[in-house]
Amino acid sequence: MILEIMQRAEKRIPHIVISRLPVYLRALRLMETQGKPYTSSQELAAWLGCTPAQIRKDLSHFGEFGKQGTGYSVNGLQKHLRNILHLNSEWPVIVVGTGHIGSAIANYTGFAERGFRVVAVFDNDPIKIGSQVGQFVVRDVAEVAAFVSEQPIRHAMLSVPADAAQSVADLLIKNGINAILNYAPVHLTCPPSVQVEYIDPVLHLQVMTYSVG
Amino acid sequence: MILEIMQRAEKRIPHIVISRLPVYLRALRLMETQGKPYTSSQELAAWLGCTPAQIRKDLSHFGEFGKQGTGYSVNGLQKHLRNILHLNSEWPVIVVGTGHIGSAIANYTGFAERGFRVVAVFDNDPIKIGSQVGQFVVRDVAEVAAFVSEQPIRHAMLSVPADAAQSVADLLIKNGINAILNYAPVHLTCPPSVQVEYIDPVLHLQVMTYSVG
DNA sequence: TAGATTGTTAATCGATTAACAATC
DNA sequence: TAGATTGTTAATCGATTAACAATC
Numbered sequence: 001m002i003l004e005i006m007q008r009a010e011k012r013i014p015h016i017v018i019s020r021l022p023v024y025l026r027a028l029r030l031m032e033t034q035g036k037p038y039t040s041s042q043e044l045a046a047w048l049g050c051t052p053a054q055i056r057k058d059l060s061h062f063g064e065f066g067k068q069g070t071g072y073s074v075n076g077l078q079k080h081l082r083n084i085l086h087l088n089s090e091w092p093v094i095v096v097g098t099g100h101i102g103s104a105i106a107n108y109t110g111f112a113e114r115g116f117r118v119v120a121v122f123d124n125d126p127i128k129i130g131s132q133v134g135q136f137v138v139r140d141v142a143e144v145a146a147f148v149s150e151q152p153i154r155h156a157m158l159s160v161p162a163d164a165a166q167s168v169a170d171l172l173i174k175n176g177i178n179a180i181l182n183y184a185p186v187h188l189t190c191p192p193s194v195q196v197e198y199i200d201p202v203l204h205l206q207v208m209t210y211s212v213g
Numbered sequence: 214m215i216l217e218i219m220q221r222a223e224k225r226i227p228h229i230v231i232s233r234l235p236v237y238l239r240a241l242r243l244m245e246t247q248g249k250p251y252t253s254s255q256e257l258a259a260w261l262g263c264t265p266a267q268i269r270k271d272l273s274h275f276g277e278f279g280k281q282g283t284g285y286s287v288n289g290l291q292k293h294l295r296n297i298l299h300l301n302s303e304w305p306v307i308v309v310g311t312g313h314i315g316s317a318i319a320n321y322t323g324f325a326e327r328g329f330r331v332v333a334v335f336d337n338d339p340i341k342i343g344s345q346v347g348q349f350v351v352r353d354v355a356e357v358a359a360f361v362s363e364q365p366i367r368h369a370m371l372s373v374p375a376d377a378a379q380s381v382a383d384l385l386i387k388n389g390i391n392a393i394l395n396y397a398p399v400h401l402t403c404p405p406s407v408q409v410e411y412i413d414p415v416l417h418l419q420v421m422t423y424s425v426g
Numbered sequence: 427t428a429g430a431t432t433g434t435t436a437a438t439c440g441a442t443t444a445a446c447a448a449t450c
Numbered sequence: 451t452a453g454a455t456t457g458t459t460a461a462t463c464g465a466t467t468a469a470c471a472a473t474c
Contacts, residue, residue: 019420110414201370213298
């Protein structure tokens with residue numbers, strides 16, 4: 001039993017599997033608001049447009065969360081997924097860059113609802129520093145070091161212009177940030193200990209024009 | 214020769230290949246601003262953190278765009294990619310939903326810079342209809358049918374609350390929209406002729422906490 | 427018990443990569 | 451010519467899926 005757990009822990013779980021867990025979690029939350037106590041891999045798959053086998057296979061990397069004949073407890077599986085993803089406590093996040101995107105991010109309430117609290121907003125433009133963005137006073141990006149050393153912040157959302165993104169990312173990493181959600185439309189080159197995820201809406205539109213056009 | 218082209222056209226190109234073309238295009242644009250006339254699969258791969266073989270393989274689905282010994286013309290390859298993706302003319306896009314995200318999208322200049330023009334903004338909230346969002350007057354979503362029939366609009370960005378997303382998507386599809394970029398944190402069930410892409414920043418943050426946490 | 431659904435195995439399917447002849 | 455890099459092939463690698471014994 002303990003051996004099994006250890007063996008499981010040794011295996012490196014594919015990123016593609018990890019990336020689907022939050023999607024399952026999102027669907028389970030929705031099921032819960034609809035008052036659904038149990039679900040099955042089949043039902044979940046129908047909601048998500050994937051196969052039941054994929055869901056069961058994905059979950060099997062982490063343990064056995066279901067019951068034959070019954071399926072999964074909606075609430076129970078959520079708890080397991082939150083444990084796996086380390087979403088039990090709220091995570092602080094900083095926003096760097098206060099253009100249109102940065103301001104929108106800073107004011108978006110959807111983060112706090114799902115476990116991430118924007119705690120500060122930074123920019124390097126002297127005109128913007130000290131100004132108000134939503135409930136935040138924009139801080140000088142030069143103060144990131146001091147700010148991050150005060151509290152253990154690991155996540156940053158990066159919304160600076162493309163040509164500044166790499167150097168700002170380097171600065172953030174130097175100061176202890178190791179998870180960057182990059183809204184700037186450029187690839188970032190970072191050490192392997194740092195995780196980077198990308199959001200660029202134009203990419204999605206362009207992909208769709210391939211078959212629409 | 215003609216036979217080869219026909220054979221190529223018959224093959225169904227994997228979505229994952231299509232999804233990388235805009236990334237290549239984005240890098241080539243950046244190279245061009247830096248005054249670089251030529252590049253190679255090796256250099257491009259180094260910029261993007263992928264392998265040179267992958268880039269060559271991806272491009273080989275569509276034709277032969279490089280020269281042995283020399284590589285690719287930065288400008289020439291951009292043109293080929295724009296042709297493939299149907300990005301030669303500007304595409305009109307509508308925004309549906311004018312919360313924080315919708316407003317930010319409507320005001321974001323990054324779309325027009327890369328070939329997509331936001332032409333109208335819709336909502337179903339009577340309080341919002343008629344109000345100003347950036348340069349747009351918010352229209353009643355009930356007018357989508359009339360608006361879309363006037364000009365051939367295929368793309369919509371959907372930023373309504375999660376529980377309204379499916380029904381609004383259905384309405385858009387009924388009126389001729391067949392590419393939806395969905396910002397609402399729910400899976401949409403749509404006919405196969407309709408393409409849906411998803412953006413949910415929280416998903417990315419949650420994925421990163423798996424290993425950061 | 428009978429029906430349902432799990433977790434897992436093995437087969438299938440598809441994507442990535444290394445290697446190299448062709449050639450600029 | 452010599453060096454560099456392509457496009458393509460074949461091998462490898464990894465992900466998805468179907469099927470089913472186990473069992474609630």
